[in-house]
Amino acid sequence: MAKSYQEINEKIARGEAVVVTAEEVIGIVKERGVKEAADYVDVVTTATFGPMCSSGAFLNFGHSDPPIRMGEISLNGVSAYGGLAAVDTYLGATQPSTDKGIEYGGAHVISDLIAGKEVHLVAKSQGTDCYPRTELDTWVTLEDLNEAYLFNPRNVYQNYNAAINGSSHRLYTYMGILQPNMGNITYSTAGELSPLLNDPLLKTIGMGTRIFFGGAQGYVSWMGTQFNTACPRDEKGYPQTPGATLALIGNMKEMNSKYIRGAVYEGYGTSMFVGVGIPIPILNEEIMAFVAVENKDLYTNVIDYSVPKKAKPVLKKVSYAELRSGSVDINGKNIKTSPLSSLKMAREIAEELNNWIKKGEFFLQEPIQSFPMGNSLKGLEIKEGESR
């Protein structure tokens, strides 16, 4: 029997909703079958906690006296964008600091702000009639700011490549350190617990979906950048390569620095670990069947990151069950596999979201608009000629 968002929310309000994680639901579906399980379960919680570079924060500092129109802005030595209104800025997660480089970047500033730490704000300006101040040097905390919200343009990739290194020298990548001569394989996913792999055709996740975001209640605000719903899929519809992505928004003042952490990838740059949990309402049997997916049925490609081209060679198609087993056989060689995103933390987030819903603190929001299917990726053509 089909359920509506409203019916599920009423059950949540009465404390009667059956809420389980995307790992727990697998056993329930095996035991009871899709039909009965769809009647029994109301919400399935999914989660992920991994590096998501395309992240950052909008901040408003409030006006000093006399006021300044901030042009060059830095927070703990990390440059923030000065092309918005007087005291608005966007701080990108991957921006390195001038003194510590990638060891301390935008993501670390964001995490420190969320942790309640004081941050050193330095700003410069030309000075104008309405904004006469030309320099500013002070300390701010998150509480001091008017608004502070994360707006991450691309998070929670639906699926992602596994990485290997076919060259004879060590590689330092956003997929971690890759040992030469196919010494190891790295992968980054929550697999069967991953939000978008549990809703492969985006039947319930769309613009306006309420989510767990860094410990706060946030929202899906748009499709993520490089949104690729035209990706190759298996016969059931699960993406086999990087697919959909989400743009997320949430109030930093309600977040917990445990779930938003600065990260450093040696030789590559700064990134941010972002904790995201997305509830999937079990509206019907089709959605129930999708969330029952297991790691053995989810596939990705092992890609050779030593090829310095956009199109890198695929060495093997593997399931997440194989990657999670600790090793994968490639051309007769047993190669060690290692994760890059934390399944342990993802499980904690799925549990936390589960508790919010069970306690009636979190209600489902039906998307106000679905995302397009069949959306493909464009590359960037390098065009010759100085003027056109």
Place this chain on the structure above:
Amino acid sequence: MMTKKILLSFPQKAAGQPMAMELIKTYHLDFNILKAFIDDNIKGTLLLEIKGEEADIEAGIVYLRQHQIGVRDIESVVEVDPDKCVSCGACTAVCAVGALEMTADWSLVHHDDKCLECMLCVKACPMRAIHALI
């Protein structure tokens, strides 16, 4: 006979004294120098694997401490800070000897007795939760 790993830290004034000779001659200890390092302030660090009778090892350590040398029992030269570690697994990708590995519930575990001190995990850790003692 027993074997143990100790990390010695020499203050500036202790540098240049023949401590190692004493350990061999007086306390009959065998040792293997695993790592040695002297910084810009002439402070020295020495990682030793020592072998000998338990009483001799203890007496040797007392001797070193009497000469203002810091002695610390360790298994591994790297430490994982549990408050910073999120169990992502990035360090396990480079640990060829399985000193860092994921448990069945996907927590990171550090088998420090297996560590060969390659220190690659220090670089691989995105949380900078692994630091080297030397």
